[in-house]
Amino acid sequence: MQYEASDPQDYLRQLDDDWRRQGLLALRELILASDPEIKECVHYKMLGYTLDDDFICHLNAQKQYVSLYVGDAAKIDPDGALLNGLSVGKGCIRFSKSKAKHISEGGIEAFLKRAVEMKRAGTDLGC
Known part of the structure; x- marks a missing residue:
């Protein structure tokens, strides 16, 4: 879905609860x-x-899932251990309703920290 928002707070106000x-x-x-x-x-x-x-990344709420766009996910998590069990495309991690619980399980936090470390080191993540 696309949101016509002027700033992050406006974007968040437009999301369905x-x-x-x-x-x-x-x-x-x-x-x-x-x-x-x-x-x-x-x-x-x-x-x-x-x-x-x-x-570093983008977030968007789609109709059936929440998308985390990260560039090339395989550069950040080459063996797939951090994103195991999630729907991962080349540059997008999709969290459906049944997979939303994975957000708080630690792998995503470690994945994001690794992405920041790599970006700080000058690695092109493809964002």
């Missing part, structure tokens, strides 16, 4: 907690997250 909102908010907290210098904006009609003016 359902499991997708809760999942997106949980992911948002993990992203912002992964580094104190991460800035949040609206980019490509999604929530965007930058570090030193370079995008």
Whole structure:
């Protein structure tokens, strides 16, 4: 889905109050907690997250899932251990209603921290 939002708060106000909102908010907290210098904006009609003016990831609430766009997920988690059991495309991790519980299980937090470390080290994540 696309949201015509002027800033992150406007984006959040437009979300339906359902499991997708809760999942997106949980992911948002993990992203912002992964580094104190991460800035949040609206980019490509999604929530965007930058570090030193370079995008790390994007979040969006779709009809059937919440999407975490990360560039090339295999660069961040080459053996797939952190994202095991999730629906992972080349650049997108999809959290359906039944998989939303995985947000708080630790793998996503470790995945995001690794993405920040790699970005700080100058690795191109494909974002």
